[in-house]
Amino acid sequence: MSIARRLAFCALLAVALAAPAKGAEWATKFTLWNQANEGRALGSDNSAYLAWWESYLLQGYLRMYSATGDPLWLDRFCVHADTMLAVARDVPDSGAYWPGYRDGFLGWGTNRYDPAHQYQEYMVHDGMACLPLARFSRMVLHDSLLRQRYGTKAVRYVDFIETNVVAKWYANWNAARGTGEDLSSFGGWQNLPFNQSLVFGELLLVLGRVSPSFFVLRPSSLSSLPDSMARMFKSSLLYNPDRDAYTWRYQEPKSYWEDISHADLDLSFALEAHADGIAFSDTDLVRFAGTLERVMWNRSVADPQFARYVNGSGVVDSTGNLEAWLQLGDSRAQAYWLVATAAEVLCNSTPPQLLNAGQALVVATLAEMQPRFPDNVDPHVAVEESVATVPTWGLSPKPNPFTERVSISYLLPLRTSVTLRIYDSSGRLVRTLVEQQQDPGPHQSEWRGEDSDGNLLPSGTYMAILTSGPRRLSRRLTLLR
Secondary structure (H helix, E strand, O other): OHHHHHHHHHHHHHHHHHHOOHHHHHHHHHHHHHHOOOOOOOOOEEEEHHHHHHHHHHHHHHHHHHHHHHHHHHHHHHHHHHHHHHHHHOOOOOEEEHHHHHOOEEEEEEOOOOOOEEOOOOOHHHHHHHHHHHHHHHHOOOOOHHHHHHHHHHHHHHHHHHHHHHHHHHHOOOOOOOOOOEEHHHHHHHHOOOHHHHHHHHHHHHHHHHOOHHHHHHHHHOOHHHHHHHHHHHHHHHHEEEOOEEEOOOOOOOOOOOOOHHHHHHHHHHHHHHHHHOOOHHHHHHHHHHHHHHHHEEEOOOOEEOOOOOOOOEEEOOOOOOOOHHHHHHHOOOHHHHHHHHHHHHHHOOHHOOOOHHHHHHHHHHHHHHHHHOOOOHHHHHHOOOOOOOOOOOOEEEEEEEEEEEEEEEEEEEOOOEEEEEEEEOEEEEEEEEEEEEEEEEEEEOOOOEEEOEEOOOOOEEEEEEEEEEEEEEEEEEOOO
C-alpha cells in the first residue's frame, strides 16, 4: 500500500471510530471493506461494473457521511464520480457495436450480456451509475454549507446526467426496434423488467428535486414518467390479505417472481415515490415490509435468512443488496431488526473485506440508521413480537389545501441537520423555513404562503421538502387565495 493510501485509510478509520457509539462498529466494518475494495472498479468504463459495484460503493459513501458527518467521505465520493465522468465516451475504442451508438452522447456500456459479445448500453446501468451522483447533488445543493464546498461538482454531475444520459434515452423514447433490454433493441420502458425501468424512474425523481429547471425544460411525457411507472408497478402488486404482504413478478407478463436483490431496486423507487407523495402510501410500505417478514423470512431469530423470491420460493439468498428492505424499518421496525441481525450473523462469519458491494452498502446503511433505534430493545424480541415502536420520520401539513397559513409538522428520530423548504410547481425555491440542527422528536413550522421577501404568492401547487443528509420527505401543498 502506498504512503498516500495508508494516510487516507488511517484518516477514514479515524472517522469511523469517531462515529456515534451505536454506529461505530458498522462504520469501522465499512471502512475496512473500503480499504480493501475501493479501487476494484475505479476507472472502469464497463457499465456492468459501474452499476453493480461502483454505484453501491458511492451510495455507501453517502451513508457514511450521514453517519459520521465527516466530509472526507464526500471527498472520496468526488474522486470516484469525477473518474466516472472522465472515462465516459460515445462509443468504445475497439470491438463491434451498433452504429446507432455513435450519437454524441457520452456514457458507458458493456459486452458482458450480448450473445455476440457486442458493446451495448442499458437503461438500468445508466440509472444505477447516475443515481448516486444525483443523490449527492440533491444533498449538496439543498445544504448551504455543503454547497460552498461541493456545489460546483454537484452542478457538473447534474449537467452531465441531463445532457448525456437522460437526453440519450429521451432521444430514443419512441423507438420501436424490439423488446430487448439494450438500447439497440429498445422498444419502450414498458418492455423492461421492473427493476430496470424503475431505477431510471428514481433517477428522474431525484433530478426533479435537484434542478429547478429539470422538468420545466423537458416535455411533459418525461416529467410524468415517474408517475406512470409508479402506477404501473403498483397495479402489478398482488396483495395477500392473510399475510398483509405484497408479491410481484420480475416483469409483466413473465411468469417468474421477482428476486430479493432486484426487488431492492423496486423498493428503492417505491420509497422515493412515497417520499414525493406519488402512488405509494404508508400502508403500502408496511405491506412491503410484510413481504420480508411474513413471506420470505425463515422464522429464525438467531440466524434470519430470506427466500430467493418475493413469493417465498427458492433457495435462501441473503447475499445480495438489502438496503431498501432495511430502510423499510422506518415504517416497521421488525424489517430493520431482521436485516440488521442477518448482517450481524454474516459479518461474524465473514471478514468485512470479503463482503460484496451490496452487503457493504447494507453495513454503511446500518452505520447511518442504527443510532435512531432504541438501545433498550432486544433485536430478537423485536423480531418475535413484531415490535414497531421506534420513532419514525414524518411530515404532515395541515390544513391542506389552505388559504392563509399551513402548519407543517414533522418528526425526527435523532438529532440531525434539517432543512425545510418550499418550492413552486416549476421547482423554484420560494422560501426556506428551517435550516439548522434539531433534536429528535416532534417539530412544527408555519408557512403563510409568502416568498423569502414576504410577498404573497398566487394560488397553486407547492412542495414542502424536508431534508437531512441523504434522507428526504416531501408533501404537496395547495394554496387557495
